[in-house]
Amino acid sequence: MPMSRPRFRLSAALVGAGLLISACANPGMGSDRDDPTAPVTLTFWHGWSTPGEVKALNDSVARFEKRHRNITVKLVPNVTDETMNQALRAGGSDAPDVVSSFTTNNVGQYCSSGMWADLDPFLRKTGVDKKRVFPKTLLDYTSYRGRQCALPLLADSYGLYYNKDAFKKAGITRPPRTMSELKRDAVKLTERTEDGGYRRVGFMPNFRLYQNSPDRMFAQWGPRYFDAHGKARLAEDPASEQFFATARALVDAQGGYGPLEKFRTTFGDEMSSQNAFLTQKLAMHLDGEWRGLMLKDAKAPFHWGTAPMPVPDDRPETYGRGYLTGTVLGIAHSSRHQNAAWELVRYLTTDTDQVVRFANAIHNVPSTKAALNSPELDADPAFRTFLTIARNRYSVALPPSTNGGQYVTALQDFSYAVEAGKVPDLGKGLRGLDAQIDADNLQSEN
Structure with a gap:
């Protein structure tokens, strides 16, 4: 079964309700000074919900726990972006340590607000060269204005x-x-x-x-x-x-x-x-x-x-x-166990065998260069078409924005009007769409 795909309309509704993270949010302070070898329980919130998806992720975490006997992972499935964002704003002991989202165009909010921790320091101190590990397009949709606050965990093409x-x-x-x-x-x-x-x-x-x-x-x-x-x-x-x-x-x-x-x-x-x-x-x-x-x-x-x-x-x-789009994975800024959380994030996103096994299990596109070229991937020609698309240098993803998917919702509404014949002057209409997107972005930044 596919990963659940929230419509962009949801993102806009949450913005209107004030539930998504704003750029001026003040997230609770976590800690990146914890000992990743000490006994700890991490809480991992994710959005997968169907039995096959949940089992595949549970199996992935079980493999991680065998490698890291000191780390226990509590998985919480079927968590929406709305629920996650509310918990991160509130902070406290019930907030998650590791977070995931299916909405790549919300990464701009996650990064600019500080609710998701910057992963570049963790990448550097553990010797992970992100440009060698991940395809450029996937790196582009997991960062915003130089801040790498997420990493790709499988992709869709x-x-x-x-x-x-x-x-x-x-x-x-x-x-x-x-x-x-x-x-x-x-x-x-x-x-x-x-x-x-x-x-x-x-x-x-x-x-x-x-x-x-x-x-x-x-x-x-x-x-x-x-x-x-x-x-x-x-x-x-x-x-x-x-x-x-x-x-x-x-x-x-x-x-x-x-x-x-x-x-x-x-x-x-x-x-x-x-x-x-x-x-x-x-x-x-x-x-x-x-x-x-x-x-x-x-x-x-x-x-x-x-x-x-x-x-x-x-x-x-x-x-x-x-x-291209996909799932993004990050560490909550409020987590008191960020080094241990990074071990989980690193395993799920960069370990070639793990990425390939997870991709095969839920029939999604792997998200690292090595996994995309692995001989262990599903050999079905119909599936491999999408691997080729993911590797194509011209393939694109949506750019991140401070107001998440609101600009995509604006494009959708405009497109509905165009196809119904309600936009007599397309050039004028596009100029109006640009003005609306700019106004929405300005409002979200203030």
């Missing part, structure tokens, strides 16, 4: 799932590699009913579908959200208008926004047996590496394959890229 049987029937010999090929194939694969509805859509571009948050397809253009001074620059980037034009062309070629959105509302829950790709209402679909395991477990009644998402026609050299 996004690619294209496609129905091989539908492709064969339509006479398509390989998955599309460019956006124009995606549009062409989507039209060929779309099947209508006698009453004008849909039996199947080639590729549903609508942004409210499952994992179709606009930032994930936008990654194929390699956008820069902010300039060197932290100012939003989406209106300045030609890729922004190109992205929305491509999305609009995909919609128009398959019948228009209204009919597609009506068909989307007939889809079942993303994580259920009524997932639209599994029920063959979609011939192609953007999703993460975990979907393959779910398709196998569900015994999908068709042959399917995976490939990188197509890229813009004028950037063919970037084919193979994709959107």
Whole structure:
């Protein structure tokens, strides 16, 4: 099963409620003077919740405890960012020592607030060269303005799932590699009913579908959200208008926004047996590496394959890229056992055998260079597509921000309006979006 993925809307709601950490927070002081060889019990809060995920992490911690007989780890599963942040603000003996989050774009808050400890001193004194251990993109989303307050603990990469049987029937010999090929194939694969509805859509571009948050397809253009001074620059980037034009062309070629959105509302829950790709209402679909395991477990009644998402026609050299995200792991600043906590963080994030075993167990992408190239990784070709995406030098992740995912929520709301035809002047709309993002960032910093 996949790791739980909180929607960005949650982050914005928490900001509005004053529950997420602000830059002016005053976290309780912990200690990095503890003896990591002394007997101690660490509390580790994480968000995994399904039985398979929880077992895999419990097994990982059991292996750690065998190596560190003096350290006992108390695991607390299914903890949300909201609960964790409230506990870290309150401090006290009930607060966790080790913390994790599925929301990489909240790292800016964790680092700037000081609630998560700076890990660079721990990396240096234990001889861990982070640039040699971790891929650059993963390091980028676990740090903020030079502060490495988190490390990656497995990753997710996004690619294209496609129905091989539908492709064969339509006479398509390989998955599309460019956006124009995606549009062409989507039209060929779309099947209508006698009453004008849909039996199947080639590729549903609508942004409210499952994992179709606009930032994930936008990654194929390699956008820069902010300039060197932290100012939003989406209106300045030609890729922004190109992205929305491509999305609009995909919609128009398959019948228009209204009919597609009506068909989307007939889809079942993303994580259920009524997932639209599994029920063959979609011939192609953007999703993460975990979907393959779910398709196998569900015994999908068709042959399917995976490939990188197509890229813009004028950037063919970037084919193979994709959107990256993942779990981040850190040490609570209020922990009185930071050296012992670091031993756990270091083991879970840098030990090659551990990272590979955990990745295989929950079907996620490993998060170190050595683990990505390990022969012990799952050999399934469908899964290895996502390893290739993770290694691609053009793959990108969302940049961290002081207000977490609020800028992504602003982009989502804007994208919903664009696809519904409510933004007549795209350039003007993008300038307004930049102004909104800048105002939100300024408010969170004051």
